[in-house]
Amino acid sequence: MLIPPLWLVKTATLPARRTVTRKPAPATRQEKEQTEALSGKHLTIDAYGITPERLRDSRSIFNLLDDLPGMLGMRKLTTPQIAFCQSPDRQGHWGISGFVMIYESHIALHTWPENGYVSMDVYSCKDFDDKKVVQLLKDHWGATRMNTHVIRRN
Numbered sequence: 001m002l003i004p005p006l007w008l009v010k011t012a013t014l015p016a017r018r019t020v021t022r023k024p025a026p027a028t029r030q031e032k033e034q035t036e037a038l039s040g041k042h043l044t045i046d047a048y049g050i051t052p053e054r055l056r057d058s059r060s061i062f063n064l065l066d067d068l069p070g071m072l073g074m075r076k077l078t079t080p081q082i083a084f085c086q087s088p089d090r091q092g093h094w095g096i097s098g099f100v101m102i103y104e105s106h107i108a109l110h111t112w113p114e115n116g117y118v119s120m121d122v123y124s125c126k127d128f129d130d131k132k133v134v135q136l137l138k139d140h141w142g143a144t145r146m147n148t149h150v151i152r153r154n
Helices: 006-013 028-039 052-056 059-071 131-139
Strands: 038-047 081-086 094-102 105-112 117-124 145-153
Touching: 038 131, 052 094, 052 105, 059 081, 059 094, 059 105, 059 131, 117 131, 131 145
Parallel strands: none
Antiparallel strands: 038 117, 038 145, 081 094, 094 105, 105 117
16 A cells, blocks of 8 residues: 655645735834834854964854853853864865854854854844944954944844
């Protein structure tokens, strides 16, 4: 007996989808305040001109992800996670990706040692001093140039 793939069986048993269009009610002052309280700040950093040795130093990267939340008045939810990432199509090209989940959201980074480059994100529903973060990271990495963007999310 031929058994159909599981995804096909599940798809066949799903009810028909209904689309309901509703006109949003005007936001009250209280709803606006609640939405603003839940908004997040997303800082993106592209840093250049970093020595390859600095970008390969997994201990330093772990320590950065471990210490940065406390420096910003945030709380770690997890231990930082570090992964060595090898390029599948370019022999010898690899970098480190790291992530720490914080109660307020997350901090992530990806290094490209052969390019002297790191990409970072600091995202938090708690407000933070983005200029302080940029200066801390510039000092940590020894970057010669940084591009930063702050995005308000809500």
